[in-house]
Amino acid sequence: AQTVTQSQPEMSVQEAETVTLSCTYDTSESDYYLFWYKQPPSRQMILVIRQEAYKQQNATENRFSVNFQKAAKSFSLKISDSQLGDAAMYFCAYSSQGGSEKLVFGKGTKLTVNP
Amino acid sequence: DTAVSQTPKYLVTQMGNDKSIKCEQNLGHDTMYWYKQDSKKFLKIMFSYNNKELIINETVPNRFSPKSPDKAHLNLHINSLELGDSAVYFCASSRNRGLAGVAELFFGEGSRLTVL
Numbered sequence: 001a002q003t004v005t006q007s008q009p010e011m012s013v014q015e016a017e018t019v020t021l022s023c024t025y026d027t028s029e030s031d032y033y034l035f036w037y038k039q040p041p042s043r044q045m046i047l048v049i050r051q052e053a054y055k056q057q058n059a060t061e062n063r064f065s066v067n068f069q070k071a072a073k074s075f076s077l078k079i080s081d082s083q084l085g086d087a088a089m090y091f092c093a094y095s096s097q098g099g100s101e102k103l104v105f106g107k108g109t110k111l112t113v114n115p
Numbered sequence: 116d117t118a119v120s121q122t123p124k125y126l127v128t129q130m131g132n133d134k135s136i137k138c139e140q141n142l143g144h145d146t147m148y149w150y151k152q153d154s155k156k157f158l159k160i161m162f163s164y165n166n167k168e169l170i171i172n173e174t175v176p177n178r179f180s181p182k183s184p185d186k187a188h189l190n191l192h193i194n195s196l197e198l199g200d201s202a203v204y205f206c207a208s209s210r211n212r213g214l215a216g217v218a219e220l221f222f223g224e225g226s227r228l229t230v231l
Contacts, residue, residue: 035219039156045205045222089156102148102160102171103220 002027002094006106013082014114020067021077021109023092031097034068034075039108040088048090051075079111087113118142121206121223128196129231135192136226138206146170147189148220149181150205158205164189193228201230 003026013019025034036048051059051068058066063080079086092106119140128134140147148171149161163171164183178194193200206223 043203043225043227045207045220045225047219050219091158102163102173103150103158104160105158108156108158 002029002032002096002104004092004094004104004106006090006092006109008109009107010110010112012112012114013079015082015084017082018078018080019082019111021079021090021092021111023075023077023106025073025075025092025094027073027094029096033095033097034066035093035095035103036064036066036075036077037091037093037105038086038088039091040085045091049077082113084113084115087111119206119208119221119223121204121226123226124224125227125229127229127231130196130198132196133192133194134196134228135190136204136206136228137188137190138223139188140206140208140221141187142208142210142221144208144210144221145186146209147183147186148207148209149189149191150207150222152203152205152225154202161204162189162191196228196230198230201228203227 005024032053034051038046038048049059049061049064065078067076089108091108093103095103121138146165148163150158152158161175162181166186167183180192183189203225205225207220209220
């Protein structure tokens with residue numbers, strides 16, 4: 001069974017600075033998808049960024065980018081120019097090929113942004 | 116227009132009661148899910164339905180019974196509620212299985228269930 005590990009229960013960053021959230025996963029599959037979801041205090045789960053394992057290029061979405069290291073089974077999230085609105089729980093998630101399978105989530109990292 | 120909507124958002128009830136949470140999606144997706152988020156924020160899948168058929172049942176106690184009257188709705192009924200059932204329950208949907216590419220999950224806002 002696949003597992004997702006987020007080793008940082010909490011992180012903090014100064015506004016306008018850059019922070020990196022770590023995620024590692026364990027799988028025997030060669031094709032899969034990885035996601036980062038954000039959960040602000042409002043509780044809504046919001047997709048931040050996604051990566052297809054077959055793509056070597058790291059995904060980017062504005063200030064959010066990932067460092068996908070397939071051999072190391074690592075999928076870290078970098079947030080540049082952090083904003084107060086980035087404060088939230090961040091969840092790394094894994095999905096088998098086909099996408100419409102269950103998401104396996106890590107335990108989350110609580111990000112605090114200090115003004 | 117809310118893409119995935121759940122009702123109620125908050126539910127407080129006594130142990131032993133039976134309660135339901137409703138979910139509706141207007142995205143035209145074929146697959147819907149229920150996830151449970153415990154007090155430590157850990158999210159775990161409970162059920163998944165594709166076109167009204169159960170495709171994932173993650174060893175959830177049979178006090179939990181999902182029902183999908185059509186592919187736009189997936190309700191969760193819980194019998195004989197226990198203290199450990201207190202959690203936030205998220206409904207989600209995604210497009211059909213088998214299509215190429217990434218199938219993003221769209222989540223509802225969650226329903227916080229408190230069992231006293």
